[in-house]
Amino acid sequence: MPFHLSLAGREAAGLKRSLPLIDKVEGRLLWSAGRAYLNFAGNDYLGLSQAPELRLAADRAAREFGAGAVASPLVVGHQAVHRALEAALCDWLGLEAVLLFSSGFSANQAVIKALLGKEHLLWQDRLNHASLQEAGLLSPARMLRFAHNDMVALEARLKPSAGLIVSEGVFSMDGDLGDWPGLSRLAGQSGNWLMIDDAHGLGVLGREGRGTLDALGVAPEQVRIFMGTFGKALGVGGAFVGGSRELVDYLHNHGRSYVYSTHLPPPQAAAVLAAVRLARRADDRREHLNQLVRQFRAGVAELPFELLPSATAIQPLVIGDEADTLALAARLKERGLWVGAIRPPTVPKGSARLRITLSAAHTQEDIRTLIKILAEAAEGVSP
CATH class of the missing domain: 3.40.640.10 (Type I PLP-dependent aspartate aminotransferase-like (Major domain))
Incomplete structure (x- = not known):
């Protein structure tokens, strides 16, 4: 069966997927190759996985x-x-x-x-x-x-x-x-x-x-x-x-x-x-999460990308081009932030994005760091 042809086509289009080398995930942090990263890629919205x-x-x-x-x-x-x-x-x-x-x-x-x-x-x-x-x-x-x-x-x-x-x-x-x-x-x-x-x-x-x-x-x-x-x-x-x-x-x-x-x-x-x-009985966690969402959206409003109108913990920042999206995610990783780069066929062609997810485990300082590094990493990436 021509598995190699399909994989080669995906690789040529910049869409081939592979498993990330994650050592462990622990709430707001994850470790890969012995290095700690702020984790903005998971779905642990209330931070309960570590409770x-x-x-x-x-x-x-x-x-x-x-x-x-x-x-x-x-x-x-x-x-x-x-x-x-x-x-x-x-x-x-x-x-x-x-x-x-x-x-x-x-x-x-x-x-x-x-x-x-x-x-x-x-x-x-x-x-x-x-x-x-x-x-x-x-x-x-x-x-x-x-x-x-x-x-x-x-x-x-x-x-x-x-x-x-x-x-x-x-x-x-x-x-x-x-x-x-x-x-x-x-x-x-x-x-x-x-x-x-x-x-x-x-x-x-x-x-x-x-x-x-x-x-x-x-x-x-x-x-x-x-x-x-x-x-x-x-x-x-x-x-x-x-x-x-x-x-x-x-x-x-x-x-x-x-x-x-x-x-x-x-x-x-x-x-x-x-x-x-x-x-x-986690109303305090939900309110904290909502505050972080508002903080994030206000902080990235001026970035040259489309921030989709979401009031939930899922905050998609649409970059458009697949290569630019991967490049931006790589820049964030270099600075210690782990963010999901989502590309077709998961999302429609031309709408590749950073899927930034927030958690009640994050702090306001984490969000300030995310906003600052996003702004710096976005320079040089075409909107």
């Missing part, structure tokens, strides 16, 4: 339950710690039932491939995550993509009770919010089901960190399917799908990546449970 409560919970669960779940959930993998986590998620988010997955990617695949048949339509925001887009392509349903957050375009293509509308809470590359009041209105009018992927909103937005729906005043029952992840604001890993008991029972039987995967390790589930409890 002692999570470490202690994982350690206790390892001693009580062992290091692994040892089986899929429908065999003997689903244990008391998993039930406790599911109950906590339902109480937090106002859901009737949930089930746990090893990742958001597998959760999205399970839902879309299990629920939709060839008689259904699937409407997706054009900027939805790759896990959602790929699941739509693999599903027998017909997938129709609508322009980002364009409710007029979506309404023009909707058919009554024909399938599923899917969008994100916070879009991972742009940092903006989905139009959930508009989406819930159109779903209600047309009788179609509605699904939210709130990977980047959960824990950060809304009362007690309940996510995008709560922040925008949309009741949980207006959205049939809620997917959230544990690897962003909750600082651990894994995911869940929530909704009605009937939905969860159906996925217990037809969600292939759930049925045929070893369940979450008990120490991981225990750490997530501790993170949920912390996130519910």
